[in-house]
Amino acid sequence: MSIRWPRVLTPTHLSQIIRSQKNPLTALRIFNEAKEKYPSYRHNGPVYATMIDILGNSGRMAEMKDVIDQMSEDSCECKDSVFVRVIKTFASAGMVNDAVKMFKSIPKFNCVHWTESFNTLLEIMVKDSNLEAAHRLFVKHSCGWGVKSRVQSLNLLMDALCQRKQSDLALNIFQEMDFQGCYPNRDSYRILMKGLCQDGRLNEGIHLLYSMFWRISQKGSGGDIVIYRTLLYALCDNGKVEEAVEILGKILRKGLKAPKRCRHQLDLSQCSNGEDIEATKRLINEALIRGGIPSMASYSAMAIDLYDEGRIDEAGKVLDNMRDKGFWPSLSIYEAKVAASSREGRVSEAVKVIEEDMKEGNCVPTIRLYNTVLKGLCDAGSSVLAVGYLKKMAKQVGCVANKETYSILVDGLCRDGKFLEASRVLEEMLIKSYWPCAKTYRILISGLCSMGRQYEAVIWLEEMVSQGMLPDLSIWHSLVVSACCKMSNTDVRYQLFTQLSVHSSS
Numbered sequence: 001m002s003i004r005w006p007r008v009l010t011p012t013h014l015s016q017i018i019r020s021q022k023n024p025l026t027a028l029r030i031f032n033e034a035k036e037k038y039p040s041y042r043h044n045g046p047v048y049a050t051m052i053d054i055l056g057n058s059g060r061m062a063e064m065k066d067v068i069d070q071m072s073e074d075s076c077e078c079k080d081s082v083f084v085r086v087i088k089t090f091a092s093a094g095m096v097n098d099a100v101k102m103f104k105s106i107p108k109f110n111c112v113h114w115t116e117s118f119n120t121l122l123e124i125m126v127k128d129s130n131l132e133a134a135h136r137l138f139v140k141h142s143c144g145w146g147v148k149s150r151v152q153s154l155n156l157l158m159d160a161l162c163q164r165k166q167s168d169l170a171l172n173i174f175q176e177m178d179f180q181g182c183y184p185n186r187d188s189y190r191i192l193m194k195g196l197c198q199d200g201r202l203n204e205g206i207h208l209l210y211s212m213f214w215r216i217s218q219k220g221s222g223g224d225i226v227i228y229r230t231l232l233y234a235l236c237d238n239g240k241v242e243e244a245v246e247i248l249g250k251i252l253r254k255g256l257k258a259p260k261r262c263r264h265q266l267d268l269s270q271c272s273n274g275e276d277i278e279a280t281k282r283l284i285n286e287a288l289i290r291g292g293i294p295s296m297a298s299y300s301a302m303a304i305d306l307y308d309e310g311r312i313d314e315a316g317k318v319l320d321n322m323r324d325k326g327f328w329p330s331l332s333i334y335e336a337k338v339a340a341s342s343r344e345g346r347v348s349e350a351v352k353v354i355e356e357d358m359k360e361g362n363c364v365p366t367i368r369l370y371n372t373v374l375k376g377l378c379d380a381g382s383s384v385l386a387v388g389y390l391k392k393m394a395k396q397v398g399c400v401a402n403k404e405t406y407s408i409l410v411d412g413l414c415r416d417g418k419f420l421e422a423s424r425v426l427e428e429m430l431i432k433s434y435w436p437c438a439k440t441y442r443i444l445i446s447g448l449c450s451m452g453r454q455y456e457a458v459i460w461l462e463e464m465v466s467q468g469m470l471p472d473l474s475i476w477h478s479l480v481v482s483a484c485c486k487m488s489n490t491d492v493r494y495q496l497f498t499q500l501s502v503h504s505s506s
Contacts, residue, residue, distance in 0.1 A: 003030060009038045011047040019050060022435055023468040024058040027051065028067070043071075045078040052082060056089035058435070058468065061098075064089070068102075077110045083117040091124045099124065100137075107146065114146045122153050126160040134160070142180075151182045155191055162195025170195050171204060186223060193227050197234035205231050206247065213254045222298025225288045226305040228255060232284050236277050244280075248287060256288070256298075282314065289318065294325045300333055307336035310344060328361040335369055342376030350376050364396070371404050378412025386412060387425060403434040410440055419447035423456060430463070438469045445475050449482035457482070 006013060014034055018027040031051050034041055048071045055064035068086065071078060083106055090099035103121045106114045118141060125134035138157065142150050154177060158170040174192050177184050189212055196205040209231055212224065228251045235244035289302060299322040306315035315337070319329055329337075334353055341350040350373050354365050370393055377386035387409055393399050406429035413422035422444055429436060441464040448457040457479060464471060 005037060009034060009041050011042075011044040014043075015047045015050040018047075018054065020433055021054075022430070022433070023466060024054050024060055025063070025468045027054050028060075028063055031067075042076070043074060044076050045071075045082065048074075048076065048078060049082045049085075053085060056086065057437075059093065059438070060468075061090075061093060061095070072105075072108050075110050080111060080114045080116045083109075083111070083114060084120050087117060087120050087124070096124065096128065100133075103141075112146075113148055115148045115152075118142070118147050119152050119156065122156050126156055131157075131160055131164075149182075150180055151177075151185055151188065154180070154182060155185075155187050158188070158195070159191045162191060162198070165199055167192070167195035167199045167201055167204075171201075186227070189224075190227050190230070193230050197230055200238070202231075202234060202238060202240070205234065209247070209251075209255075213250075222256070222295040223301045224255060225298055226301050229284065229288060229302070229305070233281055236280055236284070241277075241280060244284070248284060252287070285314065285318070286321075289321060294327070296327055296330070299325075299327055300330055303329070303333050304336040307333075307340040310340060312337075312340050312344060312346065312349075315340070329357070329363070331363060331366065331369070334358055334363060334365075335372065338369060338372045338376070342372060342379070345380065347376045347380045347382065365399065367393070367399050367402055367405065370399065371402075371408060374405065374408050374412075378408055378415070381416055383409065383412035383416045383418060384421065387421065390425075390428075401432070403429075406432070406434055407436065407440065410436065410444070414443045414447055417447070419444060419451060420453070420456075423448070423460070426460075435467055438464070438472075441469065442472065442475055445471075446478040449478040452482060454479065454482050 003017060014031070018031055021027040021030065028051065031043075031047075034043070048067065051067050052064055052071075055061075055067060064086070083102060086102050087099045090096065090102060099121060103114070103117055106117060118137075122134050122137060125131075125137065134157065138153055141147060142153060147153075154173055158173050161167065161170040161173070170192055174184060174188060177188070189208065193205055193208055196202070196208065209228070212227065228248075232244045232248060232251075235241070235247070285302065285306075289298060299318060303315045303318045303322070306312075306318060319333070319337075322329065334357065337357075338350045338353050341347065341353070354369065354373055358365055370389060374386045374389060377383065390401055390405075390409070393401050393405075406425060409425050410422045410429065413419070413425060426436065426440070426444065441460060445457045445460050445464075448454075448460070461471060461475065461479070
């Protein structure tokens, strides 16, 4: 299909043109033709980023590498975010070595800082349990001028060690942060406190708590209560309830800077018996919330932390207390509640957040929040109900369904055997110029074939090929089996399947 070239071409216009192409190879051809048709035209960083994203999302790794090399030769200014996406693309395709090579080659490009790329690659290595390689990467590249901050990368290493029950090594890293010219942040303390408590190193946890009092809690930040709660819970679980109550008093005085009138209103004697550990923990939560000066930060931190741990009912009580004090939950709290409810299979509660809670609090759902609800509904086998939210989202200003939205719905409908409904959603997805992956086509075509809807299956096969994707053997198998089920001659069926198998594999 020919395109209509403008009289004057700008990188922004070219980005729009190539983004509208459903075949990535067609987009690449237009991208390369631009310089030939407009001798004075030069690609810039954003148009290179667009082309790289298109090729990466379609799995065209070889072509993506060529464009990256071309970007290096052009020496146009490019942002760190471009390399972040490339590194993630290589990693998701199982090409971690290429991701490492990409990072090491960044100094060849016109990119000033690459802190985010460094942390992204480090996180990938940590998730792959390749701590030795992650350590070598940190030692070699963390002190370069391209990496502005090392706190996040050190936090990643500490978190990885804590997950491997090596909090002693994580503690060594924490103590070395000063020598690295870094200042531990709240995440540093949260990660290490959790690791120490899980390993039963409660004395080190107490010392860490005291260091917080003069390093990050000098102003009595309510956001610190989740770190305090981790230690207090661990002491209770290890039968040290009295020590937990004693430390709670110090937290209220030195950590949260609670006024005397607030501290005197608390009755901590109920915590001392230690007969019911869960009841004691609830009292500790209440003391941490009510003991300090009520703030949005303290309520948010406690509620989100409880939702992340799956303690939905306790978090709900925090929200009730929050409203009683005149505070309304923030978007981040609603997101945590929806995610927790969906994980626990309490989908009706997740739906209630959008339908009732957020309306009552004058808070507008985001596309990210909708996607979480839709995924929860689809996982619960209610994909048809989830599709109904597309119309509701369309009526809401500033909330437009994105590629993830459509992908969640198509996948959910296919899992529920609603292949015709999935076809309709996929049509709408294509109208919005969101291109599905080959896996989506494969599942949908196979499902339609299982229903005997060969015509629709072939239509989607043609659409798949038009986007430059090669159908795998399983798609041909589904089509042949479906078509041959209506034939009575088994020899004909076998011959047709053999021929198509040979053609598809070649």
